[in-house]
Amino acid sequence: MHKTLLPVSAVAALLLAAATPSKADWALPPGSAADLGGGTVSLGCADVAVNGGSLTLGANGALVAARDVSASAGASLTLSGGRVELAGQWTLASPVNVSGGQVLRTASPGCLLAGPAGPIPLGGGAVAPVPVPALSPWTLALLTPAVLALANRRRKKPAPH
Numbered sequence: 001m002h003k004t005l006l007p008v009s010a011v012a013a014l015l016l017a018a019a020t021p022s023k024a025d026w027a028l029p030p031g032s033a034a035d036l037g038g039g040t041v042s043l044g045c046a047d048v049a050v051n052g053g054s055l056t057l058g059a060n061g062a063l064v065a066a067r068d069v070s071a072s073a074g075a076s077l078t079l080s081g082g083r084v085e086l087a088g089q090w091t092l093a094s095p096v097n098v099s100g101g102q103v104l105r106t107a108s109p110g111c112l113l114a115g116p117a118g119p120i121p122l123g124g125g126a127v128a129p130v131p132v133p134a135l136s137p138w139t140l141a142l143l144t145p146a147v148l149a150l151a152n153r154r155r156k157k158p159a160p161h
Contacts, residue, residue, distance in 0.1 A: 028053030030074070036061045036082070043067075045087065045111035050075040057082025057101060065108035079103075079122075087111040090120045 026043065028034055030052030040062040048055075048069045054076035057063060061082035068088040071077055075093075079101020084090075087107050103120040107113045 025049060027051055028055060028075070036063065038082075040064060042108075045108060047088075050077060054078070056080065057084070065111060067111055068114075069103075086120075088114040 025047040027049045028051060032053035033056070034053070035056040035058075037058040038060045042065045043063065044065055045067045047067050048063065050069075050071040052072055052074045055063075056076075056078040057080060059081035061080075062085065063069075063082070064085040066084065066086040066088075068091065069084060069086050070089070070091040071093060073093045077092075078099050080099070081101055083102045083104060085104050085106050085108070087105065088111075090103055090105070099122075101122075103122060105113065105115055105117050105120055107117070
């Protein structure tokens with residue numbers, strides 16, 4: 001393969017991966033239940049949607065490295081001394097049963113903060129969602145020439161004296 005085609009194909013692959021939405025969410029539909037007890041689950045920056053189901057964390061249980069956590073009306077979140085760590089938004093519809101435990105906004109590998117770090121009120125209504133800007137595929141395509149120019153930039157060798 002030609003020397004300059006390798007960086008071009010690598011940049012193209014990165015742009016394609018960035019433009020392709022990929023999500024691995026955890027959804028709890030009505031009638032479903034998840035009880036983590038005292039265990040810990042790391043979500044790798046996935047979203048959690050409790051859509052009428054129930055999620056229970058026992059003492060010392062933890063749901064960590066989540067991006068956004070939401071619960072629809074009728075959902076039940078029982079934290080009983082457990083904790084939820086998320087990087088993005090904590091969004092609860094009314095009425096949602098939330099009891100005990102702690103919710104923290106904190107960054108995790110590959111999951112940047114969307115809002116101030118620290119404890120989040122369990123009710124969720126006091127914190128307004130913070131919009132997170134994203135680059136569209138067209139913006140990424142327009143940035144490609146600049147990225148390629150930087151990748152192909154070479155130092156000029158000083159002329160011999």
